[in-house]
Amino acid sequence: MRSISNILVLLVAISGILIGSWVGVNSLWWLLIFLALVTGVLLFAVLNRRRSGWLMLMAIFCLSGFWYSKTHEQYRFLLHINQTYPDQWVTVTGVQIQRTEATLHGVKFLLQTGSAVKRGPCGKFMVYYRGKLSSDTFGRKLQIHCKFKENLPGNPRFPDYLEQQGITGNLFAGEGQVLIKGNGLPPPYLWAEQIRNMMMQSGKKVLQPVNARLLHGMIFNDSLSSEVSDRKLINELRRTGTIHLISVSGLHVGFLVIGLTWLLGFLRISKKLQIIPLIFGVCFYIMMTGMGPPVLRAGIMMMVYGIGNLIGADTKDQVGRLALAAVLLLFWNPYYLFQVSFQLSFIATLGVVWLYPVLKEYFSIRQGFMKPVWDAVLVSLGAQIMVTPVIIHYFQQISWISPLANLLFFLPSELIIMGGLAGESLALILPMVARWILIAVDGNLTAIRWIAHVLASPGWAASWSPDWPWPWIIAYYIALILILDLLQPNFLTKKRMLNTVWITLGVLGLLNFVIWAAFFQVRQGRYLELTAIDVGQGDSLFIRSPDGINLLIDGGDEGKGIAKVIPFLRSNGIERLNLVIATHGDRDHIGGLAEVLEEVPAEKLFLPVNSNRPAVQKFLRRIRPGHILCEKVFSGEKFRLGTEVYGEILDAPGMDDENDCSLVTLLKYGKNKLLLTGDLSNQGEAIFSRKYPALLRASVLKVGHHGSGYASTLAFISQAKPKVGIISVGAGNHFGHPSPATINRLHSLGIHIYRTDRQGQITVKLYGKAFTVTTYKN
DSSP states (O other): OHHHHHHHHHHHHHHHHHHHHHHOOOHHHHHHHHHHHHHHHHHHHHTTOSOOHHHHHHHHHHHHHHHHHHHHHHHHHHHHHHTTSTTOEEEEEEEEOSOOEEOSSEEEEEEEOOSSOSSSOOSEEEEEEESOOOTTOTTEEEEEEEEEEEOOOOOSSSOOHHHHHTEEEEEEEOTTOEEEEEEOSOHHHHHHHHHHHHHHHHHHHHSOHHHHHHHHHHHHOOOOOSSHHHHHHHHHHHHTTOGGGGSOOHHHHHHHHHHHHHHHHHTTOOHHHHHHHHHHHHHHHHHHHTOOHHHHHHHHHHHHHHHHHHHTOOOOOHHHHHHHHHHHHHHHOGGGGGOHHHHHHHHHHHIIIIIHHHHHHHSOOOSSTHHHHHHHHHHHHHHHHHHHHHHHHHHOEEETTHHHHHHHHHHHHHHHHHHHHHHHHHTTTOHHHHHHHHHHHHHHHHHHHHHHHHHHSSGGGEEEOOOOOHHHHHHHHHHHHHHHHHHSOOTTTOSOOOOHHHHHHHHHHHHHHHHHHHHHHHHHOOOEEEEEOOOSSSOOEEEEOTTOOEEEEOOOSTTHIIIIIHHHHHHTTOOOBSEEEOOOSOHHHHHHHHHHHHHSOBSEEEEOTTTTSHHHHHHHHHHOGGGSEEEEOOTTOEEEETTTEEEEEEOOTTOOSTGGGOOEEEEEETTEEEEEOTTOOHHHHHHHHHHOTTTOOOSEEEOGGGGOTTSOOHHHHHHHOOSEEEEOOOTTOTTOOSOHHHHHHHHHTTOEEEEHHHHOEEEEEEOSSOEEEEEEOO
16 A cells, blocks of 8 residues: 555656646746645644545646756756856856766866855856866865857747756866865765775776776676777667666665675674664665765655564565655756666666566466576566566667577676675775786676677677657556556455456557557658768768668767767667768768777778878778778769669869869759758859759758858859758867858758757758658757
8 A cells, every 4th residue: 555655656746847847837837836735635634534635646747847847947047047148258166066978089078166156157167178187186175277059949838958957058268277175075975986986996906907897897887998999889788788788776775785795694684673784775876876866766765664674563574665766856956857877777667566476476487497497587677577668768779589688697797796896996905806806897798799790790699779759668568557457466355357458458459559550650651861960070870761771971070979879870770881981071070970980880981082192091091991892983873772863973174172073962862852061162153053053952961160250152052943952060169160150051041950059950851742850959
């Protein structure tokens, strides 16, 4: 009964947050209604009337709506204050609340200032520091002289990524512009950080570098590096459904508790007295890992269990504890509800504590050594069944080999987590003993990497799935509840019963799901898809034909291939590129493309004729051209993407300027055309207008050179006559792109303009005669 009460409270709290984000009502109204409902509850209690429970649930609903609205209003208030300092040099003092992460030109980290400082921007900032920074700045009070870039308000309803993280602006600082002013976080955080750093240094002395990074990702939530080997490992873990190993969660806390319980038992401390050191140990470990939602959830559940043991309460209600932990986290930070790590953590745990017992009861094995193995399979299966719709929604990937991979990884990962923590801890006092433990851990880490590589290699190990809308996800969980109701014994007769009403409703629901899905698929029809990936100041275009042929044109600047293009390809199930076009040798086009081709295999690469230039040669050395068919293409080169999409390469011969040597791609599907111009400027456009007057007409134009004032002449765009112009450009770039003159010329011809700096990722779907444009910014 208590479990049902906690679940009801959780559902009501979630509803309050969602409604609060949707309606946008002032927090004061939520508070007034909450106070009125609390008064009603107290009045019912005084009068000894029953049925005050519904009033209490309504009060919780209003309280969660109030808390979300208040948090949202505070964030918008900070954005408003910070908009008075656009692009200004300021001095900001705050506490570094995130460990530094390496970037292409330095490091980045989060800085928290007071909510109302006397002068200058306030709130939480992402700091981009150009240069090297001392490794002991986490938790310290820093003074930074930097250039401030404000964040613009995002979606007025559901919070975007920046609002979920509470980031109110960006700070850009150079070498020598950061000063340490003392301690910022409470001493326990700093102690945890110091011990963590000493443990990590001990591990690095024994482990192979790639294994050290993997171990510290598993036990301390450290991010793996941007090296090719680490990126390939992450992709293999994702394909095998074991990516959760490098995100500290309940699994890791559970192993820590097992190890500490064994140690306390060895010291002959009674079970009730063990609870106190266990709670302190888990809290200290949570601080060492960075206090993410998954590990906080596990820590809260363990504390509820421990405190329940101390006071003699029922501790078998796993679902109730999970719901209570979720409620506490949501009232701590309502933005957690919108974060994928929070959603996956709780849904996977629900699969273990709720679905696994049902599967174990219905598909039980009671004999021999296979029982623990079968139980491990069911635990993995329960978690996988629960998280599959959410993984499809966010990552568009299904791992078919996940149950086997999780079974094979269970014992090695347990040994790695417990051995890694024990070995690196003992290294501080017994280095010789620790060395042998870490050597064994190193072997297990190598084994895990090998297993992940072998299991991820088959093409069927994982497959891409189209994004599921939320109604489909809700229907999935409703169908799962109905099926479980059929599997479980009837609570009166204790026998399994087949309820014809539920079966009929389930079948009808499934038929509706299949028929409507097929209807929308047929109605959508075949189309050519163009996506302008938001790579900041640079270009990267992905094209997929109706027959599933993939074309990538450029990959943005260095670092953008890793940060933007590869995640886009992975989320859309692109494991191989059929054709790649490098338009010219500028770094903001081929710097990131080299990173993509180091990781994603491609069949053919088109290069400009002037590919002997140093920048292009450096690019070719990075991608190892022996693994891809490289072809220098001339104007008039024709190709096909499947049976219905016709392509042609155009260029302006004899030009000296790198931008005017860009390969221009023309794609035709039905009556629609795409004209993709690279960094073509006005001189190249003049040649195109004279040489290809009959070819330039297009429905969609990728505006040349990021909207520069030296491109998109009136004569050229009048000849192309596009309905839509796409500008790939970085926000606040120092080139001043796009030029107001270019924007005015496009507007004067009635062309609809879409910009990646404002709309983010831009997707165009071209059908036989019509096309649609959608945008996505996060």
